[in-house]
Amino acid sequence: HSLEKQFEEFRHQLDDSGSLRERIRTVASEIESETRLIHSCLLLIHQSRPITEVLEKAKGQIGVLRELYVKLAEIMRECPGQYYRYHGDWRSETQTVVSLLAFMHWLETESLLLHAEAEEKLGLKPLEFGLDIEDYLIGICFMSNDLPRYVVNQVTAGNYDCPRKVLKFLRDVHAAFRMLNLRNDFLRKKFDGMKYDLRRVEEVHYDVKIRGLTMSGNSTGYQEGDEGRS
Amino acid sequence: HSLEKQFEEFRHQLDDSGSLRERIRTVASEIESETRLIHSCLLLIHQSRPITEVLEKAKGQIGVLRELYVKLAEIMRECPGQYYRYHGDWRSETQTVVSLLAFMHWLETESLLLHAEAEEKLGLKPLEFGLDIEDYLIGICFMSNDLPRYVVNQVTAGNYDCPRKVLKFLRDVHAAFRMLNLRNDFLRKKFDGMKYDLRRVEEVHYDVKIRGLTMSGNSTGYQEGDEGRS
Amino acid sequence: HSLEKQFEEFRHQLDDSGSLRERIRTVASEIESETRLIHSCLLLIHQSRPITEVLEKAKGQIGVLRELYVKLAEIMRECPGQYYRYHGDWRSETQTVVSLLAFMHWLETESLLLHAEAEEKLGLKPLEFGLDIEDYLIGICFMSNDLPRYVVNQVTAGNYDCPRKVLKFLRDVHAAFRMLNLRNDFLRKKFDGMKYDLRRVEEVHYDVKIRGLTMSGNSTGYQEGDEGRS
Amino acid sequence: HSLEKQFEEFRHQLDDSGSLRERIRTVASEIESETRLIHSCLLLIHQSRPITEVLEKAKGQIGVLRELYVKLAEIMRECPGQYYRYHGDWRSETQTVVSLLAFMHWLETESLLLHAEAEEKLGLKPLEFGLDIEDYLIGICFMSNDLPRYVVNQVTAGNYDCPRKVLKFLRDVHAAFRMLNLRNDFLRKKFDGMKYDLRRVEEVHYDVKIRGLTMSGNSTGYQEGDEGRS
Amino acid sequence: HSLEKQFEEFRHQLDDSGSLRERIRTVASEIESETRLIHSCLLLIHQSRPITEVLEKAKGQIGVLRELYVKLAEIMRECPGQYYRYHGDWRSETQTVVSLLAFMHWLETESLLLHAEAEEKLGLKPLEFGLDIEDYLIGICFMSNDLPRYVVNQVTAGNYDCPRKVLKFLRDVHAAFRMLNLRNDFLRKKFDGMKYDLRRVEEVHYDVKIRGLTMSGNSTGYQEGDEGRS
Amino acid sequence: HSLEKQFEEFRHQLDDSGSLRERIRTVASEIESETRLIHSCLLLIHQSRPITEVLEKAKGQIGVLRELYVKLAEIMRECPGQYYRYHGDWRSETQTVVSLLAFMHWLETESLLLHAEAEEKLGLKPLEFGLDIEDYLIGICFMSNDLPRYVVNQVTAGNYDCPRKVLKFLRDVHAAFRMLNLRNDFLRKKFDGMKYDLRRVEEVHYDVKIRGLTMSGNSTGYQEGDEGRS
Amino acid sequence: TDATASAADSDPNPMKDAFSKYAAYLNELNEKRERVVKASRDVTMNSKKVIFQVHRISKHNKEEVLEKAEKDLAAVVDQHISRLVKELQGTDFWKLRRAYSPGVQEYVEAATLCNFCKTGALLNLDQINASLRPLSGPSVEPLQINVLDYLLGLADLTGELMRLAIGRISDGELEFAQKICSFVREIHRELMLIAPKMDDASDMKTKMDVMLQSVMKIENACFSVHVRGSEYIPFLGSEDTNFSLLGVPEIE
Amino acid sequence: TDATASAADSDPNPMKDAFSKYAAYLNELNEKRERVVKASRDVTMNSKKVIFQVHRISKHNKEEVLEKAEKDLAAVVDQHISRLVKELQGTDFWKLRRAYSPGVQEYVEAATLCNFCKTGALLNLDQINASLRPLSGPSVEPLQINVLDYLLGLADLTGELMRLAIGRISDGELEFAQKICSFVREIHRELMLIAPKMDDASDMKTKMDVMLQSVMKIENACFSVHVRGSEYIPFLGSEDTNFSLLGVPEIE
Ligand SMILES: [Mn+2]
Ligand SMILES: [Mn+2]
Structure with a gap:
């Protein structure tokens, strides 16, 4: 009976896509816990550990992430053209990944991690299994959300030059975002939040500047992390 | 008739468990109002009343709480193995209890109230009627939620060393929580909220530090922790 | 450090209970899909397939269910006294299971599947891992919901004696439920719904009776009301 | 301090009204369970038990209800002028009570239980603690909702004259209600529902009439109303 | 016919109470729009208009309100003992009225508008037509919700002493509320919200205090925390 | 100030449209109660009163309706082009009006009241203030909902020719409706309901036919109403 | 990417360049989504009309009614689904699914309804997809529901x-x-x-x-x-007994 | 209406005629509603773009940014609002309001935002409506928001x-x-x-x-x-004091 046969077939297809989704979710949750680990490393930066030490440890774990994304890409190769069918299962994890990578990239280079660079770091290939641009942009917004806290803690630790640098960076990023036309969606909401991060960093910058605080003079302790730069 | 006999028996069982639940709820609501009293005492801390005075009054009431938990344990002894059947009827009350005890403990000792200590304070015995671990952890999160307010008011009252201490404490607790693999449940949500408390305390700490505020002058009590500075 | 030690221990306990729950959920979802298969078989009864044939097929699959419940019981044996902690993870599946078993039992015996019989069919042992009474009762309510449809289709297929039998059965069940003192909860709501099933079956019975429809073959009684015509 | 004095006083008042409400609710819930008992008795009428037997049993329990209402009236005497403040706590119970009394009254007398009669049966005194008119009317609507089921089951049991009588009664009640100008509230909604009861009774009457079914043969009790036919 | 006579009478009564309610609602909606006008006046306070000017204008309109309440009281005099029957039709309007009066009172006197004072301002007489205590309390909570905004804008306008005063006031009110045993109802929910207002005012106070901001003119105290700097 | 001036003007406009709406609602509610009266008259048809008598009384009241619609049209003349702004305030009343007119028209002429005829009866002028076509169509559906009840009661009263006529009529109407392309809206839902009315009328027709019931023979009583027709 | 920007300006800003690309991508995506939504709405509206056409069926007009329905259905494909096909390529099928899904569902509803009335069988997904294949071409991927x-x-x-x-x-x-x-x-x-x-x-x-x-x-x-x-009517026996209209299986 | 149908058939059915009219009316109405919805969506999307353009404002590019925004806004009127104007006549303004309201609201948002940035004042409803009047013509009623x-x-x-x-x-x-x-x-x-x-x-x-x-x-x-x-900073005194960026009213 053709009706039964068709539904029989559907059941197979849905079972297949169900188990595919199961596998995707497993990888996604591995990505998620790996991300937690990296995040956990990076959090030490707020406790004034030297940047190079923190970065080294965190970068050591990107390899694992990369492998997980390769795994994901392999799974998706089984169902070409269906990237966006399952996209929801790894979106939010990937956004967090981007935010962490971009933060590390900023710590290292004081510049924005570009979309293509992010793909490269994760071993993604645009044509097969790329990084969705909206996910990338949301990830950047997430990173921005962490900067005020970073600046506050750096200044507390005596790193008085930090606000100036972060402010410059964040202003550039904000300006770049303003080129986009967004819908009333999640990305827009996140971008709206970036304005508040910018303001908070400005305030800290002002606090430091108005008091004439500079690295040279009265700061002592926390300079170790700066050798690696400049 | 077997059908009727069965339902006759059901009626007894349902009536029994109904009246048991009734008794549990009565005790739980007594716990709740006792908790309100203690909370009310502790609130005075925000109005700069001396800690010792506040604590003394609050601690005086723990005895009542303890008795109520003993009562609860007695009730549960009537239905062994059914702790988790009725658990929902005292959970949220117990979480608040833990948060208050932990706050008082911090005020006294500047350390975290441990699970076993909490059980002890409430007269609970792990094997018979213990304190559920998740309830304990949620209670700790609740306590964390109150710390930013405490710090803000202490600084306003001139206790400039408070942020540093609380920050250290909260960072330790936060780090400890990060060791856990939490499911996506209420506890996880509460823990995720803890980072906002941490951030706020960091900001207050920053405010104090950047202004070089110290205890030197007319403040008296709070000096112990200051040696480390210079 | 006692704080760390405590959280280390918590991590183990939470991981353990997390993986236990994972295993429970896997079994519960297997029960769910097995249940769907049985339900799908039983639906053929509405298409006037012979009861014996339908029943035979459906009963063939109970073995699988039974094994799944044995598996569940084994898992629960690892955490004695915590039946009700995880109960929520298999409740609704079990309620559906009871409703199907009770419907099949009615088809076979025209009597209500008792609680003990349900436990027996599922290989459950009351003292170790029993069938919660409320789940059983809710399952019976679910079964009741299916009876009006059954009666309608049986009459359409010419089985004019069906309404009388079902009505008698449903009245007995309804009367038995009324003996219970129910709290204002889900069970009460479901039971309150049962009266609509009863009313609908009464109406079908009325439709058949008022037209003096009888089974051509083996039907006998039923004629009392008909003399008045002619 | 006047502020404190004021709140002190408020506390007393709120506590008083709180405990009053508690007492009212206790009585209301006793009324509710008494009502369930009576309802349970009356349900037997659908199973063709002799009316007199059913009625006798049900009427035996009205005394208890009456006492509960006296109790309620006594409580309300403590707070004159506040009948409508607490009204919501016994409304829906009282509406059900009215519906049952009115149904019993119809069974006995084939006439509508009047408002004053209902008050009398419940021992209420209009000036002190009366029966709210809207509650009475809603109760009558509830009674109407049960009539179609009654008629269907009576006809099934061979009492062919029942539809005619009920129809006449329901038409009178419906006509009386139409005299009222109802606001768009709960009562109006319930009254609008009454037309479905009326329609259903008309249909049953039609079913009986078109088939020329009469009481002639083995039926005994229900003949009084039949002379009018021919 | 007694049935018809009864419904005839019901019609009159329902018509009467319907038209009464109509009149009440008209007055209530006049109160509501008058309240909006006053609120609109008071909003000017956020734009740094002189308090006296704003108050004068707002107070000029209380007369109208008073007249409306007199009108309401007159209507209610027609149906003694039924205050709470129609209470729902003016409650929420009255709560807003209280919140505005209390805010104005605070601006003038820096003290809480007492219940009796509110009644007096509205020309209400406790024995005939008083102000329900819960409505009064909810109104006070509403007022509390407006204070953080007020404090923020006052500080922006250079009034640095405002937070201290408001904080003291709000703490007193909050403490007074804590004396009450509230049920889990709307009032409790509103009161629970008050702690957020308190917290926000504390934070504004903190912001002002930590920066050592004082009123250039008449401010005196406040400097204690500043010695430690330099 | 132009901003204030504009809002001042808006307030006037909205006040105007508010009071306009008030007036519309008053008329609409008068239409509603007039409609209830007519409906009440027409209900007598179900109690076998002679059609001519019923019709006469009902038609006598159309004049009032007509006047109300004239009044409505006059109000709307004040705001040309805004018919559909206020449409929602009289829609449902008008739909009921159409259903009653169409029912009366059917009783008189055994044909469908057309849209233009309905407008004429209500004194509406298409270009100024017409009858919205969807309202007309919904009204017709409402009328259809009443026909099964009418047929059942007519047959009960011995008017055996009624089902045939109604069936023919309803079939024509249903066929006409099928010409329309509807959206998934209220009208479609109502039209779906018409199918059930049609089926019910068919069933009654069948009941009558299969028993060979005709007007000539055994029917006696209720013929009076038929003279007016021919 | 670098080459273009670094020419004139002294500020070869790779970030700005990258964001121009992102902006262009988002603009195109949103515009395409809009076009797909519009096409989908048209498919919905016209499929609904087909469904109403099918409901005009009666005992005697079956062929003509269904013929018209099928013609209209073909028009939906030619005029509106074709627009979807033009827009949707590669990953779009899933990325923009929410934008076109309502229309496609309604089309499936209409197509299967027609087919059932005509053949009494369920129109398969494969059959529907096959029928849409002519809309594609060498440069246009076929729409696969x-x-x-x-x-x-x-x-x-x-x-x-x-x-x-x-x-x-x-x-x-x-x-x-x-x-x-x-x-x-x-x-x-x-x-x-x-x-x-x-x-x-x-x-x-x-x-x-x-x-x-x-x-x-x-x-x-x-x-x-x-x-x-099924009702037993003893005194039945009048002129017209065509009660097949009620499907009575000749009184048992 | 009668004339057309009663010609050939022996069944001059006024009801059928009337219903053909109703059917035509409903078809036209629904199709018009669809067109209005589509135009409204376009108005929305393009007004949003104008709003984003305005947000690109900064201290130094004010004129050019607003100029572009105004040009884009004019384009929204010419290309999309004009479509609304064509569809909406007489009672349609209120009957179809739900269909076009979102677009018009977004346009109001964009137009008033531009205007505020340029003039610091609120663009009046009259002014907006006046600006739309050129879209109407002898046979086309003006769109009055x-x-x-x-x-x-x-x-x-x-x-x-x-x-x-x-x-x-x-x-x-x-x-x-x-x-x-x-x-x-x-x-x-x-x-x-x-x-x-x-x-x-x-x-x-x-x-x-x-x-x-x-x-x-x-x-x-x-x-x-x-x-x-307002914070009092005793030891302030470094090179660059352009803290106007924080609007300090030169330390009191
Ligand atoms: Mn559909
Ligand atoms: Mn917007």
Whole structure:
């Protein structure tokens, strides 16, 4: 009976896509816990550990992430053209990944991690299994959300030059975002939040500047992390 | 008739468990109002009343709480193995209890109230009627939620060393929580909220530090922790 | 450090209970899909397939269910006294299971599947891992919901004696439920719904009776009301 | 301090009204369970038990209800002028009570239980603690909702004259209600529902009439109303 | 016919109470729009208009309100003992009225508008037509919700002493509320919200205090925390 | 100030449209109660009163309706082009009006009241203030909902020719409706309901036919109403 | 990317360049989404018209009614689905699914309804997809309706079949109604097994509830006809006995 | 109407004729509604783009940014609002309001935002309507945006102004931010009096709540700038004192 046969077939297809989704979710949750680990490393930066030490440890774990994304890409190769069918299962994890990578990239280079660079770091290939641009942009917004806290803690630790640098960076990023036309969606909401991060960093910058605080003079302790730069 | 006999028996069982639940709820609501009293005492801390005075009054009431938990344990002894059947009827009350005890403990000792200590304070015995671990952890999160307010008011009252201490404490607790693999449940949500408390305390700490505020002058009590500075 | 030690221990306990729950959920979802298969078989009864044939097929699959419940019981044996902690993870599946078993039992015996019989069919042992009474009762309510449809289709297929039998059965069940003192909860709501099933079956019975429809073959009684015509 | 004095006083008042409400609710819930008992008795009428037997049993329990209402009236005497403040706590119970009394009254007398009669049966005194008119009317609507089921089951049991009588009664009640100008509230909604009861009774009457079914043969009790036919 | 006579009478009564309610609602909606006008006046306070000017204008309109309440009281005099029957039709309007009066009172006197004072301002007489205590309390909570905004804008306008005063006031009110045993109802929910207002005012106070901001003119105290700097 | 001036003007406009709406609602509610009266008259048809008598009384009241619609049209003349702004305030009343007119028209002429005829009866002028076509169509559906009840009661009263006529009529109407392309809206839902009315009328027709019931023979009583027709 | 910007300006800003690209991407995506939504709305509206056309069926006009319906359905494909095909390429099928899914579901509803009336069988997903293939070309990928949209459309189909069945009973086509009843039961039974496996199961769950209601409405109608038709009427015996309209199986 | 049908057939059925008319009416109405919805979606999308363009404003590019925004806004009118104008005649303005209201509201939001940035004043409803008048012609009625849509658009405007204010503070344009603050407060105060009088007050009520949040966000930002700027810093005295960016009124 053709009706039964068709539904029989559907059941197979849905079972297949169900188990595919199961596998995707497993990888996604591995990505998620790996991300937690990296995040956990990076959090030490707020406790004034030297940047190079923190970065080294965190970068050591990107390899694992990369492998997980390769795994994901392999799974998706089984169902070409269906990237966006399952996209929801790894979106939010990937956004967090981007935010962490971009933060590390900023710590290292004081510049924005570009979309293509992010793909490269994760071993993604645009044509097969790329990084969705909206996910990338949301990830950047997430990173921005962490900067005020970073600046506050750096200044507390005596790193008085930090606000100036972060402010410059964040202003550039904000300006770049303003080129986009967004819908009333999640990305827009996140971008709206970036304005508040910018303001908070400005305030800290002002606090430091108005008091004439500079690295040279009265700061002592926390300079170790700066050798690696400049 | 077997059908009727069965339902006759059901009626007894349902009536029994109904009246048991009734008794549990009565005790739980007594716990709740006792908790309100203690909370009310502790609130005075925000109005700069001396800690010792506040604590003394609050601690005086723990005895009542303890008795109520003993009562609860007695009730549960009537239905062994059914702790988790009725658990929902005292959970949220117990979480608040833990948060208050932990706050008082911090005020006294500047350390975290441990699970076993909490059980002890409430007269609970792990094997018979213990304190559920998740309830304990949620209670700790609740306590964390109150710390930013405490710090803000202490600084306003001139206790400039408070942020540093609380920050250290909260960072330790936060780090400890990060060791856990939490499911996506209420506890996880509460823990995720803890980072906002941490951030706020960091900001207050920053405010104090950047202004070089110290205890030197007319403040008296709070000096112990200051040696480390210079 | 006692704080760390405590959280280390918590991590183990939470991981353990997390993986236990994972295993429970896997079994519960297997029960769910097995249940769907049985339900799908039983639906053929509405298409006037012979009861014996339908029943035979459906009963063939109970073995699988039974094994799944044995598996569940084994898992629960690892955490004695915590039946009700995880109960929520298999409740609704079990309620559906009871409703199907009770419907099949009615088809076979025209009597209500008792609680003990349900436990027996599922290989459950009351003292170790029993069938919660409320789940059983809710399952019976679910079964009741299916009876009006059954009666309608049986009459359409010419089985004019069906309404009388079902009505008698449903009245007995309804009367038995009324003996219970129910709290204002889900069970009460479901039971309150049962009266609509009863009313609908009464109406079908009325439709058949008022037209003096009888089974051509083996039907006998039923004629009392008909003399008045002619 | 006047502020404190004021709140002190408020506390007393709120506590008083709180405990009053508690007492009212206790009585209301006793009324509710008494009502369930009576309802349970009356349900037997659908199973063709002799009316007199059913009625006798049900009427035996009205005394208890009456006492509960006296109790309620006594409580309300403590707070004159506040009948409508607490009204919501016994409304829906009282509406059900009215519906049952009115149904019993119809069974006995084939006439509508009047408002004053209902008050009398419940021992209420209009000036002190009366029966709210809207509650009475809603109760009558509830009674109407049960009539179609009654008629269907009576006809099934061979009492062919029942539809005619009920129809006449329901038409009178419906006509009386139409005299009222109802606001768009709960009562109006319930009254609008009454037309479905009326329609259903008309249909049953039609079913009986078109088939020329009469009481002639083995039926005994229900003949009084039949002379009018021919 | 007694049935018809009864419904005839019901019609009159329902018509009467319907038209009464109509009149009440008209007055209530006049109160509501008058309240909006006053609120609109008071909003000017956020734009740094002189308090006296704003108050004068707002107070000029209380007369109208008073007249409306007199009108309401007159209507209610027609149906003694039924205050709470129609209470729902003016409650929420009255709560807003209280919140505005209390805010104005605070601006003038820096003290809480007492219940009796509110009644007096509205020309209400406790024995005939008083102000329900819960409505009064909810109104006070509403007022509390407006204070953080007020404090923020006052500080922006250079009034640095405002937070201290408001904080003291709000703490007193909050403490007074804590004396009450509230049920889990709307009032409790509103009161629970008050702690957020308190917290926000504390934070504004903190912001002002930590920066050592004082009123250039008449401010005196406040400097204690500043010695430690330099 | 132009901003204030504009809002001042808006307030006037909205006040105007508010009071306009008030007036519309008053008329609409008068239409509603007039409609209830007519409906009440027409209900007598179900109690076998002679059609001519019923019709006469009902038609006598159309004049009032007509006047109300004239009044409505006059109000709307004040705001040309805004018919559909206020449409929602009289829609449902008008739909009921159409259903009653169409029912009366059917009783008189055994044909469908057309849209233009309905407008004429209500004194509406298409270009100024017409009858919205969807309202007309919904009204017709409402009328259809009443026909099964009418047929059942007519047959009960011995008017055996009624089902045939109604069936023919309803079939024509249903066929006409099928010409329309509807959206998934209220009208479609109502039209779906018409199918059930049609089926019910068919069933009654069948009941009558299969028993060979005709007007000539055994029917006696209720013929009076038929003279007016021919 | 670098080459273009670094020419004139002294500020070769790679970030700015990159964001111009992102901006262009987002603009194009949003505009395409809008076009797809519009095409989908047109598909919906016109498919609904086809469904209404099918409901105009009666005992005697079956061929002509269905012929017109099929013609209209073909027009939906030619005029509107073709627009979807033009827009949707590669990953768009899933990325923009939410934008076109309502239209496609309604089309499935219309196409399967027509087909059932004509052949009494279920139009397969493969058949539908095959029929859409001519719209594609060398540079245009074929539109492949996915299983999910097909099944969601099918779920709605049962509602239309319910309406059809009630109508057919009124028209005396009892066998047709019976056939619909079996067909709908079968779809319900099959979907019940599949429903929880769908990508978004909650959507389907509510549709399943509605579907069961539809099945029961048909069953109740059939019950009513049957019971009425089974009634023993001793004194029947008048001129016209064409009560086949109520499907009485010649009084047992 | 009678003439056409009664010709050939022996069945001059007035009901059928009437229903053909009703059917034609409904078809036309639905199709027009669809066209209006589509035009409205386009208006929405392109107005949003204008709003984003305005947000690209900074201290130094004000003129050019606003010029582009105004050009784009004019394009929205020419290309999309003109389509609405063509469709909407007579009673359609209210009958189809639900279909075009979202687009018109978004347009009001964009137009008033542009105007405020340019002139610091509120663009009046009359001015907007006057600007749309050229779209009409001898046979085409002018589109008159109604008060309700205007006010609803205005309510959303305050959200955009809030975003603008936060941005302006970052850019050091404190006076501008202050101006926005007063402007938004004024709108809020005025709308508060009007809100309950709107045709659908509940809609406006939720918008009022959001609006109050926006006002308070601006106020909090101004507070923060003020408090920080008022801080007494004894040892200040370094090279660059351009702290006008935080609007410090030269340390009191
Ligand atoms: Mn459909
Ligand atoms: Mn906007």
